Amino acid sequence: MNKKFKPLAFKEKTEEEMIAASNLFLEQMKKRRTVRNFSNRSVPEEVINNAILTAGTAPNGGNMQPWHFVVITEPAIKKEIRTAAEKEEQEFYNNRASDEWLQALKPFATDENKPFLEKAPCLIAVFMRNHILDEQGKKHKTYYPVESVGIATGMLITALHFSGLATLTHTPSPMRFLNKILQRPNFERPFLIVVTGYPDNNTEVPEISKFNLEQITTFK
Template structure:
């Protein structure tokens, strides 16, 4: 420990303290100059950017050539036609909604299909046509429905999915996830992929390709395709067919390559479709009541 006398001597001999009256103003001057220089550069950059924006805007407004390019680049993908009069509904089940509720409420997810019960492809086509009536963002219709009935392709799809599902169940899924699936008695074995007469693989088109080769943005593509899939499920049910909604985790790229689909298509859902086997069982589930799902104002 220093004594008070030693501290006084030390301070007296310190060069910095001895000349602090010179050092501190110099330090303050350097710091002020640095801050002012940074501020001046920032202001100059902001003014330059603003000037460039203004100049660009002026060029677009006054240059007819640029106007033509912009108009061509941003043309709508639909023809700009006059709207037509809405003719009103011409088909409905009943005006109470009761028949459709009974139809929808009767649907169950089926994991065991009759192997040898034939389904006419015309029925599948009509159901997909119904799905194609779905609304979509800016009417871009961003969906592709791949219908698989070839046994060899179905087997390849099953092998892809089961290999990934084994990893999902054993490594990737959380403990809570697999616990929540336990009452449904699902695992990585997917016999329904080869037993069902048809697999409908639904791809969302994240963008389209215009006739001039430019990309066409597909707005709300996942929501649009999900709505179409809901209509497809109802159409299949109304035709007396059973189905299952599956979302093959980490399988999309491999299945897309197998089916030789373009890069702008991403797998959304896979639907095995057919008739339930005679010994098919389903979980004993209860659906939420109206009070649980609807709020009125």
């Protein structure tokens, strides 16, 4: 195997700069909230492309990059996705979800109706690849695809938020209908849909809180 290395592009910050940067980023990220009411205003294509490229920089098992993103702005396709998603969500809310699960969802006032899937200007369907095909069409298993695509999706959401767009992480499971509608191969598993756009006027979000440092961390 041909080992090729190059110098790391790393510029050390002073401690003050690091602390300032971390505080600034934390304050930005605290403002990210899941939005369920979107305006139909279109969004700059370059922002979406850059957010996907950001996701594509994610660390991942063996650098197999086991992800594929489908950007959907076409109204007819959004409508098809909404119809299929609402069918699954009806089943979820009426039969599939446990009482405990429905109870946990109460604060978000969600139901089987998903108008944002048509109204939001852009849906990004994230697919996870269980294997990849090389140039000769030979299959290669991917490593840690769930962890890798989870990290990439987090970076995608972060990039969209940082650029000034709102997002909704949507999982109308099972999501196999996405393979059919979006003509993706079977070895790609739908991971989730990132709905993105501008929040509608006067959008409100549930009043929830996040755990503090002590609640989520152990220092040894």
